[in-house]
Amino acid sequence: MLPIKRLLYLQLYQAETLISNSRKYNFSDTQKDNYLKKLEELFKGIKDSIERGFDDAKIFEKKSHLDFIFKSIEFLKDSTLNTIPFEVVGCLNKAMSDWIDAQKFIIVTSLQNNLYSFSYDLSYAMNKNFYQSLETEYGVVFDQKLVQINLPLTLSKDYLSSVALYHELGHFVDLQHSITSTLRYAIYLKQVSVTDVLGYMPFLTATDIDLLKLEYHLGEYFCDLFAAQYIGETIGLFLQYITSNSAKDSPTHPSTVNRIKVISDFINGTDNPVVNLIQTAVEALTGKKMEIRYSKITSDDFYKLIPYEIKSDAELHGSIMYGWQVWLDDVGKFNQCMGYNVNLTEPTIYRVINSLVEKSIGNYFTIQHWAKNKV
């Protein structure tokens, strides 16, 4: 047997162990249970096909199918009710359903041992051919697909940092509607003038446009705007901090300074060529408009150390902004609103804000579920 084939067998048995261990996961979510069952079905199909014997030319195809099982379980493992940032995912689901049929997707998270490692895993989101090959080879159909978001383990219960997840969800929505890939070609084919946006993407002046860089940069601007619809300037604020407000761009990201300007102009309704460029593409491809979808909360509730009673989806997203607002505010406001000196230390304030955001969001969903089921 080819040594490389022995390695395929090795991975097969590794996957078998993984599948066996995964049966202990408790998701409190039938959709994830069903997805896991599909993975088991797929594994059985792969195993049977390998044991029946197959053409050596198909080794790497089989490997890619096993890789899919590994990657899916990696995300499901970190998406049990105990591990997933449940309340934030509830908010993201609401945002996702504004743009696509959320019933077809399940948001899952993978917790990374790396601070600021917020990212979107592109592995399988849009690979229709891949899912088709699973159906053809093994007869397994995945009715729902995973929206795979990576986030740092240490910040998985930090509601202030969760603003970055809205940006990552933007990547998924972008892929689903092919927004930046379409816009990239429109620019490349000179169907769209870029004269106005050169200040934001100076590399477009080159004779040979770096298409990959163009797509990356358009993607980042889109995701910033996507997030800003729901959580306003907080996405810019967080960005400024984690990128040290860099004035330089990179092959994958525009300069932070430019990103902040685009976000700020969008929120303030100031004319901006990047916003206009992306807005036009979004409207053409989705039939929807990027707009402010949050409602700013003006309340003293958090300062009075009580959760806020969220009244709408717009306020749901606004509650995370509200948490930021309180964190940035003068700590003296707690004393003022409580009517006496409560002596909260900074670490306590941090914990209190997180608790109050979590409870405000949780209560909103609790009340909705209760009302829906109370006859």
Next chain:
Amino acid sequence: MSSIITSEAIKELIKAEKLIIRPLLDQEQITEIGIDFRLGGNFLVSVQGREPLINASLNNEFGRGNSRYFFQETRRQLGETFILHPNQTVLATSLEYVKLPDNYVLVLCMRSSYSRLGLTMSTIAQPGYCGCLSVELTNYNNNPINLSIGARLFQGLFYQTDKSSKYFDNQRKYVCNVRPEPSAVTNDEDLTILTRLWKARNHI
């Protein structure tokens, strides 16, 4: 003299926003003599730790034994269930977040229907307390008991105090918690004194 307040007074306190209960899913939770509270979905389940014991003292002859090592976090959604095994203790919270007036103590008891199953608990919240109510549940029945998250397990009785007090005038170990917190008993200043005393007497 302190007394238990009844439904009309409770409703008045809520209306005046002196007593905050969020969420109050059903007005019927306000009973003649108090408020029924619901079981929340966050738990700290007691498990066997590596340390030989939970050390509720600062004396270290048996090791540190921080209580955190003996509890494991788990969550449930509203409507799901949690199985409490015989003689098992779990830390839970009320579903409701509470902020008490400065002149009321809240005493939380098990509702009779659940006491009859062999469940016990004991919780007192001081005037001005804010947070979900922390509950230590133990099953003294010989059989496991399956509990619904969101069920009305507890009844809260409000006692008026003879004078107001400000909750944060004293250092507080538990502030605005929405999930159960392990015991912070070793933060008690008395324990520092007692350990110092023990060391001095034993020439340690």
